[in-house]
Amino acid sequence: MLWLAWPDGAQAFTLISNDPQQRGWQASALEVNINVSSCPPELDVPALLSAAAELWNRGAGLPIRISLGENSQTTSETALAGSASDAPLLICDSRFSESSGQDGNFVPGITTVLIDEDSNHLIYGFILLNVQDGTRASIKNLSRTRIMVVIAHELGHLLGLGHSSDPDALMYFEVSNKPVPRLASDDIDGARYVYRPVSSDGDDENEGCGTVFDAQGGSPPNNSKFSTLWSALFLMMAAHLTRRRRKGHASNEPP
Secondary structure, eight states: OEEEEOTTSOOOOEESSSOTTOOOBSSSEEEEEEEOTTSOTTSOHHHHHHHHHHHHHHHHOOSSEEEEEEEOOOOHHHHHTTOOTTOSEEEEETTHHHHHSSOTTTOSEEEEEEEOTTTOOEEEEEEEEEOOTTOTTOGGGSOHHHHHHHHHHHHHHHHTBOOBSOTTSTTBSBOTTOSSOOOOHHHHHHHHHHTOOBOTTSOBOOTTOOEEEETTSOOOOOSOEEEEEEEBSSSOOOOEEEEEETTSOEEEOOO
């Protein structure tokens, strides 16, 4: 996982990949389509997604606007295979533990993105929400406010952010202590870094970024890759789980 430290040492945001040159989506608008077929009927998940999107739209001042897209029939299997034609997506997954490989008692959602090896921009992504019966972290067991916090957190991953070590940040890995969905300065700084402007000579304007280092001691890979992050609601743990080469060779990173 990549850590970015600003000169004053106050910031602790990370990127969803190990590449310090990673960028966000190369678009001015990002419509997130949604498969509601397994979403709890008593919860208006599309409305919660819209509200979470507006949190980022209003708070981060980014050159990209997130909005609710169209209803989708894309399954988790198709999304995980990298073949969803309507990504980015949000899918309510009734077989969350099986699909994600994570314990549904602790994980309410995961986000996976694909980063282009040439441009370093995000080009594919989806969110899986846990709606699996009998799991403690299913959003069926959460309040609407808590669900919005989870969705807003996962949207941060979809934008290209990793976890933050700042407990006040929305992107802090453990979300159960967030009474309301709110962006902290660390969230905003991270998002603005990912969507940093490009100067007239084509170089990135890093807006004062100080040091960059790989928290796991490895060197950033130079290939297209899937990166997956999950949000722990109860378990005090963060993991950068999977990176997959475009040709399909999988490799697993330890937490």
